[in-house]
Amino acid sequence: xxxxxxxxxxxxxxxxxxxxxxxxxxxxxxxxxxxxxxxxxxxxxxxxxxxxxxxxxxxxxxxxxxxxxxxxxxxxxxxxxxxxxxxxxxxxxxxxxxxxxxxxxxxxxxxxxxxxxxxxxxxxxxxxxxxxxxxxxxxxxxxxxxxxxxxxxxxxxxxxxxxxxxxxxxxxxxxxxxxxxxxxxxxxxxxxxxxxxxxxxxxxxxxxxxxxxxxxxxxxxxxxxxxxxxxxxxxxxxxxxxxxxxxxxxxxxxxxxxxxxxxxxxxxxxxxxxxxxxxxxxxxxxxxxx
DNA sequence: CGTCGACCTGC
DNA sequence: CAGGTCGAC
Numbered sequence: 001x002x003x004x005x006x007x008x009x010x011x012x013x014x015x016x017x018x019x020x021x022x023x024x025x026x027x028x029x030x031x032x033x034x035x036x037x038x039x040x041x042x043x044x045x046x047x048x049x050x051x052x053x054x055x056x057x058x059x060x061x062x063x064x065x066x067x068x069x070x071x072x073x074x075x076x077x078x079x080x081x082x083x084x085x086x087x088x089x090x091x092x093x094x095x096x097x098x099x100x101x102x103x104x105x106x107x108x109x110x111x112x113x114x115x116x117x118x119x120x121x122x123x124x125x126x127x128x129x130x131x132x133x134x135x136x137x138x139x140x141x142x143x144x145x146x147x148x149x150x151x152x153x154x155x156x157x158x159x160x161x162x163x164x165x166x167x168x169x170x171x172x173x174x175x176x177x178x179x180x181x182x183x184x185x186x187x188x189x190x191x192x193x194x195x196x197x198x199x200x201x202x203x204x205x206x207x208x209x210x211x212x213x214x215x216x217x218x219x220x221x222x223x224x225x226x227x228x229x230x231x232x233x234x235x236x237x238x239x240x241x242x243x244x245x246x247x248x249x250x251x252x253x254x255x256x257x258x259x260x261x262x263x264x265x266x267x268x269x270x271x272x273x274x275x276x277x278x279x280x281x282x283x284x285x286x287x288x289x290x
Numbered sequence: 291c292g293t294c295g296a297c298c299t300g301c
Numbered sequence: 302c303a304g305g306t307c308g309a310c
Binding site: 024117118120121122123124125126127128174178212213214215216217218221234236237238239278282 | 302303304305306307
C-alpha cells in the first residue's frame with residue numbers, strides 16, 4: 001500500500017471546485033462520497049472543497065509534492081483577481097462572472113487533453129466521458145485510492161498499439177481514424193506536446209493542427225486547458241452563437257474575424273472569457289449535461 | 291478561398 | 302441533435 005498524503009490546503013481566492021471540474025474541461029473526474037476523484041500528475045487524487053480551502057488525499061510520500069500538483073492543476077498561481085477585474089469591464093460577462101464565481105480554467109496533462117478533445121468532436125459531454133472511459137478502461141493503467149478506482153488515460157505508446165478497428169469497437173466512431181494516427185505520431189516523438197508550452201501561441205497552434213483530427217477548435221482547447229496559452233479562444237458552436245448574438249447583433253461572422261475580435265476585445269485572457277461565455281450560453285440553452 | 295456533406299453512436 | 306474536421310467543389 002503506497003503512502004498517502006492527507007491534508008488541508010488553504011485557498012484565499014475565488015475557486016469553485018465543482019463548477020471548474022464539471023464545466024466540460026476534464027472528463028475522467030467523478031464524484032465519490034462528496035469528494036471529487038480524478039487523475040492528477042499521473043496519480044489519483046481526492047479533492048473536496050470546504051470552508052477556507054481544499055481537503056486532499058493522494059498517494060504520495062510528501063504533502064509538498066501533492067500541494068504543488070494541486071496548485072498546478074487548479075492554476076492557483078494565475079492572477080485571478082486581475083483576470084476577473086479585466087473581464088468585468090465587459091457588460092456581457094458581468095452576470096456570468098457573478099453567477100459562476102470561482103469557475104476556473106484547469107491545467108491538465110497535454111496528451112490527455114488533446115486526446116479528450118479529439119474525442120469531443122461532434123459529441124456531447126456524456127458521450128465524451130464514455131469514450132474516454134472506454135479507452136482508459138481498455139488499456140489504461142488502473143489507479144486506485146481507498147475505494148475509488150479509476151483507469152488512467154493510456155499513454156501514446158500503449159494507445160498506438162490498439163489500432164483503429166478496436167478503437168471503433170470501443171465506441172469512438174469516426175474519431176477512431178483520428179485517434180489512431182494521433183497516438184502513433186505522438187508515440188513516435190514527431191511532435192513533442194510538452195515543448196509547445198514554451199512556444200508562442202500561434203506557432204503552437206499551427207503545430208497542433210498538423211495532426212489529423214486537430215482543427216482550430218481542438219487545438220485551441222489543448223492550448224488553453226493544458227499548454228498555458230490563456231490567450232487562445234476555443235470557438236465552438238455555443239461560443240460562436242453567443243458572440244454573434246451578444247456582440248454582433250445576430251450577424252454571422254467568419255471565425256477568423258471572431259478570433260481577431262476576441263484577441264482585441266479580451267486580450268491575453270480570452271481563454272477565461274470563453275469559459276464564461278460557454279458556461280452561460282449552455283445554461284441559457286437549458287442544458288444540464290454537466 | 292467560403293461552403294457543404296459525410297463521418298459513428300447514444301441519449 | 303451533439304463543444305468539429307476533412308476533403309471535394
